[in-house]
Ligand SMILES: Nc1ncnc2c1ncn2[C@@H]1O[C@H](COP(=O)(O)OP(=O)(O)OP(=O)(O)O)[C@@H](O)[C@H]1O
């Protein structure tokens with residue numbers, strides 16, 4: 035029987051949609067109806083476990099799942115011995131200390147002897163220790179931002195993204211202590227046959243990620259500026275140059291990183307490029 039790998043993904047929350055989209059963009063088909071906690075792909079040797087994110091590092095470390103997608107914050111907090119295979123570029127957030135808006139803040143000393151509510155006692159404890167601050171950590175599992183207004187703590191340490199949850203609860207961010215994004219993690223002792231399947235999956239994920247960060251660029255240019263334009267958009271090996279029906283003009287096709295495109299656009303135009311089209315790339319294999 036062909037080997038199959040198991041991947042643990044968050045059942046529902048801030049990681050789920052992007053985790054499942056990435057897997058679908060890798061061409062992997064599966065059913066994930068509401069309430070279904072386990073599912074097997076119909077066209078790739080992979081089984082999905084839909085779990086709470088807190089449990090994912092543990093399941094991967096124990097080998098119940100071979101792979102998992104989880105936030106770095108949860109991974110570091112749970113302190114499990116797993117391999118991080120890849121940063122995935124979504125669910126980006128930070129763990130920050132915050133205090134009531136009206137309080138004056140002069141520095142980390144503010145927290146000396148204070149009570150801080152958090153769902154991340156390990157990350158916070160390590161941070162406070164590194165700053166030689168003694169504070170009392172109150173672990174709560176959610177709605178941390180409510181703690182100061184109900185008298186549970188003078189400050190909090192929680193996830194911040196846009197900052198709107200802090201603002202709506204009368205708090206202000208005073209220290210960023212950890213930056214996080216979603217990562218793909220693996221069990222440390224995967225057998226060879228499973229490693230081969232993981233490599234196939236990684237190959238597909240890399241192709242999807244590269245495609246997303248690059249664009250296909252087409253432009254028209256007078257032949258005398260081709261040398262300059264080719265040096266600005268060198269592409270994967272070299273750009274494709276095709277003659278236009280109009281004498282003395284060519285169409286240049288190339289691939290480049292989106293940031294690079296914006297950096298070079300003025301120079302391209304100055305060199306005579308016109309009719310510039312930028313097209314998304316679905317997958318890219320180098
Ligand atoms: N506002 C946000 N913006 C971006 N990423 C976030 C945000 N909030 C959380 N995350 C990231 O997504 C992960 C999951 O967040 P979520 O709020 O869904 O967790 P949860 O409520 O603990 O879910 P579960 O029910 O699975 O335990 C976090 O550990 C963090 O890495």
Ligand SMILES: O=P(O)(O)OC[C@H]1O[C@H](OP(=O)(O)OP(=O)(O)O)[C@H](O)[C@@H]1O
Nearest residue numbers: 048176177193194195196197198199200
């Ligand atoms: O800075 P913001 O953009 O406001 O995001 C931060 C909030 O997002 C997360 O909660 P979420 O909304 O996922 O709800 P949860 O508490 O149920 O996990 C996190 O726990 C913060 O409360």
Ligand SMILES: [Mg+2]
Nearest residue numbers: 086087088089
């Ligand atoms: Mg959770």
